Amino acid sequence: MTGFEQLAKQTALYPKEAPLALKSAQNSLLIGLPKEVSLQENRIALTPEAVSILVRNGHNVIVEKGAGEKAKFTDTEYSEAGAQIAQSPKEVYEANLILKVEPLVEAEFEHVKSGSTVISALNLPAHDRAYFEKINSKNLTAFAYEYIEDQSEGLPIIRSMSEIAGSTVMLIAAEYLSNADNGRGIILGGITGVPPTKIVMLGAGTVNEYAIRTALGMGADVKVFDKHLYKLQRLKYAIGQHIYTSIIDSDTMAEAIQRADLVIGALRADDGPSPVVVTEEMVGRMKPDSVIIDVAIDQGGNFETSRMTTHKHPTYKHMGVIHYCVPNIAARVAYTASMALSNIFLPFLLETGTNGGIEQMMYANRWFMKGVYTHKGTLTNAYIARKFNLRFKDLDLLLAARF
Numbered sequence: 001m002t003g004f005e006q007l008a009k010q011t012a013l014y015p016k017e018a019p020l021a022l023k024s025a026q027n028s029l030l031i032g033l034p035k036e037v038s039l040q041e042n043r044i045a046l047t048p049e050a051v052s053i054l055v056r057n058g059h060n061v062i063v064e065k066g067a068g069e070k071a072k073f074t075d076t077e078y079s080e081a082g083a084q085i086a087q088s089p090k091e092v093y094e095a096n097l098i099l100k101v102e103p104l105v106e107a108e109f110e111h112v113k114s115g116s117t118v119i120s121a122l123n124l125p126a127h128d129r130a131y132f133e134k135i136n137s138k139n140l141t142a143f144a145y146e147y148i149e150d151q152s153e154g155l156p157i158i159r160s161m162s163e164i165a166g167s168t169v170m171l172i173a174a175e176y177l178s179n180a181d182n183g184r185g186i187i188l189g190g191i192t193g194v195p196p197t198k199i200v201m202l203g204a205g206t207v208n209e210y211a212i213r214t215a216l217g218m219g220a221d222v223k224v225f226d227k228h229l230y231k232l233q234r235l236k237y238a239i240g241q242h243i244y245t246s247i248i249d250s251d252t253m254a255e256a257i258q259r260a261d262l263v264i265g266a267l268r269a270d271d272g273p274s275p276v277v278v279t280e281e282m283v284g285r286m287k288p289d290s291v292i293i294d295v296a297i298d299q300g301g302n303f304e305t306s307r308m309t310t311h312k313h314p315t316y317k318h319m320g321v322i323h324y325c326v327p328n329i330a331a332r333v334a335y336t337a338s339m340a341l342s343n344i345f346l347p348f349l350l351e352t353g354t355n356g357g358i359e360q361m362m363y364a365n366r367w368f369m370k371g372v373y374t375h376k377g378t379l380t381n382a383y384i385a386r387k388f389n390l391r392f393k394d395l396d397l398l399l400a401a402r403f
Contacts, residue, residue: 027058027353027354027355027356027357028058028059028060028353029054029059029060029097029349029352029353029357030059030060030062030094030095030096030097031046031054031059031060031061031062031095031097031098031099031349032061032062032064032092032093032094032095032097032098032099033045033046033061033062033063033064033067033068033083033092033099033100034064034067034089034092034093034098034100034108035064035065035066035067035089035092036067036070036100036101036102037105037107037108038101038102038103038105039310039311039312040310040311040312040328040331041101041102041328041331042070042071042331042332042334043070043071043101043328043330043331043334043337043338043341044067044068044070044071044073044101044334044338044341045099045100045101045119045338045341045342045345046061046099046338046341046342046345046346047068047073047338047339047342048068048073048077048078048080048081048083049081049342050342050343050345050346051063051078051081051082051083052081052082053346053350054346054349054350055081055082055083056082057350057353058353059349059353060084060095061078061081061082061083061084062083062084062086062091062092062094062095063075063078063083063084063085063086063092064085064086064088064089064091064092065085065086065087068338070334071334071335071337071338072334072335073335073338089107089108089111090111092111093108093111093112093113093116094113095116096113096115096116096117097116097117097119097358098112098116098117098118098119098120099119099120099345100118100119100120101120101121101341102120102121102123102328103120103121103122103123103126103127103131104118104120104135109134109138112138112140114138114139114140115139115140115141115376116138116140116141117140117141117142117143117358118140118141118142118143119142119143119145119148119345119371120142120143120144120145121144121145121146121298122144122145122146122147122373123298123327124146124273124299124384125273125298125299125300125308126308128388129388129389129390132374132379132384132388132390133390135374135377136374136377136378136379136390137377138377139376139377140374140376140377141358141372141374141375141376142372142373142374143371143372143373144371144373144381145157145158145161146158146299147370147371147372147373147381148368148370148371149367149368149370149371150367151365151367153367156344157341157344158206159206160340160341160343160344161330161337161340162205162206162207162210162266163206163210163340164329164330164333164336164337164340165207165210165266165295165329165330166206166207166208166209166210166211166214166266167210167211167214168329168330168332168333169207169211169264169293169295169329170188170211170214170215170218172293172324172329172332173188173199173262173264173291173293174187174188176291176315176322176324177197177261177262177291181315181322182289182322183289183291183322184261184287184288184289184290184291186261188215188218188220188262189215189218189219189220190218190219190220190221191219195221196219196220196221197215197218197220197221197261197262198220198221198223198256198259198260198261198262199215199220199221199222199223199260199261199262199263199264200223200224200225200253200256200257200260200262200263200264201222201223201224201225201263201264201266202225202226202248202263202264202265202266202267202277202278202302203224203225203226203265203266203267203268203296203302204224204226204228204231204232204234204235204245205231205266205267205268207264207266207295208224208235208264208266209235209238209239211264211266212224212235212239212243213239216239216241216243222243222244223243223244223245223246223256223260224243224244224245224246225245225246225247225248225252225253225256225277226245226247226248226267227247227248227267227275228247229247232245232246232247248277253277254282254285257278257282257283257285257286258282258285258286259287260286260287260290261287261290261291262290262291262292262293263278263286263290263291263292263293264293264295265277265278265292265293265294265295265296265297265301265302265303265306266295266296266302267296267302268296268299269299271383272383272387273299273300274296274299274300274301274302275302276300276301276302276303276304277302278302278303278304278305279304280304280305280319283303283304283305283318283319283321284319286319286320286321288320288321289320289321289322290321290322291321291322291324292305292306292321292322292323292324293324293325294306294323294324294325295329297309297325297326297327298327298328301325303323305318305319305321305323306323306325307323307325308325308326308327309323309324309325309326310326311326311328311331311332314326348368362395366396369395369396372395375393375395378391378392378393379391379392379393380392380393380394380395382394
């Protein structure tokens with residue numbers, strides 16, 4: 001091949017590159033990161049590094065002043081990454097894609113634009129019918145962290161936050177078992193000549209998988225209960241060593257809880273609120289100053305005696321037992337949690353831009369559709385619609401109609 005032929009062949013490739021760059025510009029996203037106003041929420045959904053990558057790919061990001069401070073990310077870092085720093089929440093909510101951690105609160109509904117897309121946690125037990133009516137009146141499309149899936153049908157945000165919660169929960173337990181917070185005055189784990197701490201874990205999911213690793217490493221005596229045998233089998237395989245496991249049985253579990261120093265509730269339902277498996281009577285038989293940590297409180301909780309608490313006032317005593325029922329444990333380690341969220345949302349946002357926006361992304365990926373609980377002012381989650389007696393629209397039917 002002559003030099004002229006080679007040059008002509010290379011030149012023939014140029015037009016193929018131009019449309020690709022043009023398409024990226026046409027599909028740029030306008031993403032808003034508001035400052036969280038919910039009580040003691042410290043996380044932010046995108047780090048400055050993720051913002052920099054989005055900006056380099058032709059997207060625009062508006063960050064409210066101080067939005068990342070509690071997670072130790074400064075306004076200067078976001079500005080240098082290419083984000084626009086907004087001085088007020090109203091400016092942030094001019095974006096048509098709002099990415100935040102906690103659900104919208106009353107003050108934020110005043111700013112959010114009609115027809116926008118909001119991606120946040122849902123925390124269903126904290127809401128009533130009026131909340132969803134307000135979302136629908138704004139004609140919003142809303143995604144819930146709890147429902148967003150990936151291509152493998154996993155729940156990446158729940159998985160990631162559960163890993164953090166499981167690793168953090170044992171640090172919390174150690175604090176409240178000690179004398180520092182009027183606990184039983186015992187060490188978490190075991191030492192030579194002293195019986196090990198007795199821990200009961202409800203649920204064989206990610207939270208307790210990571211909690212077990214820490215507990216076993218400290219020498220604690222761990223018992224795990226779950227409703228499903230396959231989950232217990234999977235847990236033992238993941239842990240890689242023998243642990244006590246049992247199907248939830250009233251007599252066996254009640255006896256273990258009565259003798260426990262610490263009980264961790266992390267049992268979740270596939271749909272709807274978490275199952276309540278520990279009664280008030282069972283709590284009343286526990287040792288004085290023993291500890292309950294209800295990680296499932298954001299979905300209603302596993303204990304009949306649980307009620308939601310905050311990071312500022314995390315515990316209360318009921319029947320002589322210390323209850324820790326904070327729904328957003330991951331916010332205690334906001335930097336790590338924000339990094340984890342950012343790792344999930346960055347590739348998703350880049351793909352959304354490539355596909356042409358939220359609507360196109362939703363229709364192109366059935367797994368992504370499952371994160372939607374309301375679409376353009378109508379609920380698309382059957383459980384929520386039934387619970388609050390609201391109109392329901394099946395997104396699968398919309399998908400079939402589109403094609």
